[in-house]
Amino acid sequence: MRFFDKQNKVIPEGRVEAVDKVTGGGKYAAEYKVDNLCYGILVDSTIPSGSIKNIDLTKAQQVKGVVGFVTHLQKPNVPGFATEDLIKQSRFGLPIFHTDKIYFKGQPIALVIAETLEDATYAATLIEVEYNTASFQVDFDAVHHNIPLQEAGRERGQIDSWRNAPYVIEEEYNIKSEVHNPMEMHATIAEWTGERHLKLYDKTQGVNNVQQVIAPLFNLEKENLEVVSEFVGGGFGSGLRVWPHVLATVMAAKQVSRPVKLMLTRPQMFTGTGYRPASWQKIKLGADASGKFLGIHHQAKNETSLYERFSDQITRVTRLIYNFDNLKTEDALVPLNLSAATWMRGPGDCTGDFAIECAIDELSYKLKMDPVDLRSKNIAATHHPENKLPWSSNYLLECISIGAKHIGWDNRSPMPNSMKDGDWQIGYGMAVGMWNAGRNKTSAAIKMLADGRIIVQTAMTDIGTGTGTGMKNIAHETTGIPQDKITVELGNSSLPPAPSQGGSTGMSSVSGAIVEASNALKLKLAEYAALINIDFRNLSPDAILLSGKGISRKENPNETVTYADLWEQNKLDNVVVEATSGPGEERKKYAFCSSAAHFCQVRVNVKTGKVKIEKLVCIADGGKIVNEKAAANQMSGAAVGGIGMALMEEKLIDAKIGGLIGDDLAGYHFPVNADAPMIDVHFIGKPDPYINPTGAKGLGEVGIIGTAAAIANAIYHATGKRLRNLPITPDTIVG
Amino acid sequence: MIRVKINPIMAKNEKLSRRFFLKTTGVLTLLAAIPASLKSAYKQVKDFIVIQKKTAPLTISVNKKAYTLDSDTRTTLLDLLRENLALTGTKKGCDHGQCGACTVHVDGERVLSCLTLSAMVSGKEVTTIEGIANDGQLHPMQEAFIVCDGFQCGYCTPGQIMSAIACIKEGHANSVTEIKEHMSGNLCRCGAYNGIVESIQKVATS
């Protein structure tokens, strides 16, 4: 448990878990040593629609290392799935092993358990399945036209009032489905430690979420289900849900009465853990001659599975960034024979923002107005345009002006297709992004040991965002206890409860809890100190100073009661405080957002279609930056994700076969090192006054919201070719 | 669309293949994932006999420690390290040579352990991320990754570091462009490429 606890003084300064990560010592879900472990492999449906007629295990059974199977015909009891009604109530999604129905190609229909990974994998290929096949539809582009739109949120003003606006852009935008593909493939080890006790090592973004989903399915007391997720090899949203393979592993462990480890294969990562759904959008945007926006009509559709409806809420961002007196948003879901979609980094907003920011760019050329000026003119800088609450803080205009300087926007000639270097055409583009800055109720504990060391704890996971390091920094800043006396524990459901790490809420949520716990520690220690020195009675946290040695008062910092004395006089063991912190009244008075401006310089070779991103600048307002290095890393990483979205990422679906092809990391491209320039990141860095005690607003999403539009806009400026569909692969440039 | 000339035999085959596609209703029996070549081999044997695992003796040095064991011939170096030798620092990111997370050094050169059959490295010297620190003192590249924050989730990091050490040794760390090209066999989905490049520059210039 004490895994972030390296005290070697030759180690350079970095993240709390840095040594574990650079030495290979950190344990990801599939890497725990569990006695008597066996291996599970899922077998997938090879058809997209129909039902299972028969599953023949006879050949697979002959593999000597095989220990058992799970199918819909042979499975352990899952009380929470006992009836159709219970399955529905569970809202689990795919009722794995509890149906003979096939909803999509790649649906897990059997699980083989064997002594070795090799034998499990081999035996899985020997299972023979007979199907009743049925008709299917997987082609989003072919069918979305048939699905009617429905109003998405309240209409603002009147669409008719700007029908004859002097400047109108009306265009359609299509974005292919993207897949999270974190580097670590999802994995689970399930170990029944008793009849009613279960331990899961699981790749997830939220251990409490796994606990809440799995425990009721097996009628377990929540505290009897321990979920461990200390190191998480990336998420980007894929770990925000509990996917069928997790339940499958728990069932398998029950079936064979042994711990079972299951790691999805890379192709299974394309159908088993969600994806950003393919989308169609139509934007109608009107402005007057001065560039003031008169209105917007935003329509959007996204694909979804047949067994659950997932809306990506693509038009949400339309209500966030700009002042539109007239606004109408509509959306629709397009159910297909595909696996379930889910949130992926900058969910919905990333998609919607691409269309809006491209349309605005297009409008700027029509108006012969600088895209920077057009945006600056219309940004809702002071108040949330929908609920009219004042922003707690919003520095988007500053982001834009700083970004323009960093990219050298002045070097840009206003006309498209006007900057050339041989066969290369050079272009500049920009876009902005914004995200509702959220905060969730979170608990944290601090345990102080006799020698003055503290352990800061929360159940929240650190998926690479730097949560652990942020926790340490905040505890240090709030208590005054030196960094080298602080260790961090997280990613375990037995620690104080926390929400999932996602939606840029992690730091915003946990930071408040750490501040509260730090203050609680101060008060608790002052209480003990008061028994030695009466001056410590009734102090506020601000008036209390902690150090490596002991406690003192701000008034008189030289007068210290040492921890040794505190412990001795009060006969203390460990001092443990726990605090919970969440949003409150401030949410009624203010609106909260993080924002970013993205600027891009590209070179486009019109002969070969090659697009080279020369510069990418990302200026963000994320409130207080708790850890500059990790925050910059997260922003530049999100920008790399944006490059992928803009130029290469596409889940390929064969409409005739009814499923995915090229579902691996050779067929699905995301950026390699050479695809990204050294990305220039800069923060406004001003703490938000109201969001939480630290003023940190969260950054994970705004780093990617707007990047793809900035790139597409730069390509237009370079070539004069307006490309409204993503990804913009080389063929779309030459074609 | 223009098609090349098809001879009559091919046209016949083509018709067969069309029928394959049109068969979308009714009962369809498929071996889960076995291609015809194997199926036909099975058909020739009346009573289907499942081939059982074969083992081969293996002597291997990992991080200067010698191991002698009987290994399933199918076991890749990656699975040997992770599942049999408890050296889980080497990561499985795709298992098909498409991501670089499993990069280790064999006889001093960076290779992909997921496409290496363990039985074929018998007698060779394997170095993994667990073997580059010296007596508890981190390798300069490990230190550089910490200082330059060359990772986020950390899952691709062992592969990146093993690759980065080789990148410098091979003489491919002379510019950002060169480093980026010669580190492109190591995917990072967090996109920590800024820090990875800076880490390598730091070590290459020190």
Add this chain to the structure above:
Amino acid sequence: MKPFNLIKTKDPKDAVSQKKEQVQYIAGGTNLVDLMKKNIQLPDTLLDITDALSRQVDNQGRAIQIGAMTRNATVATNVMILRDFPLIAKAVLAGASPQIRNMASTAGNLLQRTRCPYFYDVTTACNKRKPGSGCSAYDGHNRMSAVVGYSADCVAVHPSDLCVGLVALNAKVHITGKDQKESVIPFQEFHRLPGNTPHLDNNLPEHALITSIEVPENLFGKNCAYLKIRDRDSYAFALVSVAAALHLDGDRIIEARLASGGVAHKPWRWLQAEQFLKGKRATASTFGEAAKLVVKDLKPLTHNGFKIDMLRGAVETALGQCLLD
């Protein structure tokens, strides 16, 4: 993966004598192990030949002999190759990743299978993988597929970059047959077109072993280029690639070589364009004309029509780059 025996051999003659049905040679394993994991190749026995054949580049006068087991990385850094055959090094470096180039052998590079996604997916029809099952790519996702020399039975392309360089330089493939006799196959005749037997990638006689690749003396050491257009900047297979080499006298082209990857079932030579370039002045307009000749007979499929423009641009650019050296 299906269980198999692994036998190591140190002698090429022994290797050939042990080779039979269901026995497969293995060298670098970068393609074969992957195919075995995917249940596409299912040998009963693997013959490890890594110690049976040369892993060096030897010079024979002004020609070179690349041992069958020579690693791609060795080819890319060999001083003779860099001096006299730089096109080969450039082609090798455009392919795969440093790790794979450290593993993959020269002979294995010739024998790698297509990367057509349907070939790799055993749940789909593919005549190359399962003869008679049909070609899913022909009217499926064929963006990466062939634009020349394909048949209705198969539109797959050969994935190698090295082979594009080798075919441009008139390399020869040295083999030892099942009868232990040595023979030579001109590189251009080594790989096949799919026709109605797409399951056969090449003309290597059954059970024969590639022992080395010979590259004859050439005069393209100075002006050559390898240009690969792909969906990302590195570590991706080609949409199209071009190997271009010029032997110049001043600005006069004495001889030219042009070949492409990503366009056909085999590394493809543009002989007509080469002929056209002969004797012409090395100018942008000459290169433009040559590029037009390259694309004039292409027959794209439903989703790869872009390859005409892209290839034309790539040929022009690659020829232009020959002058930069």
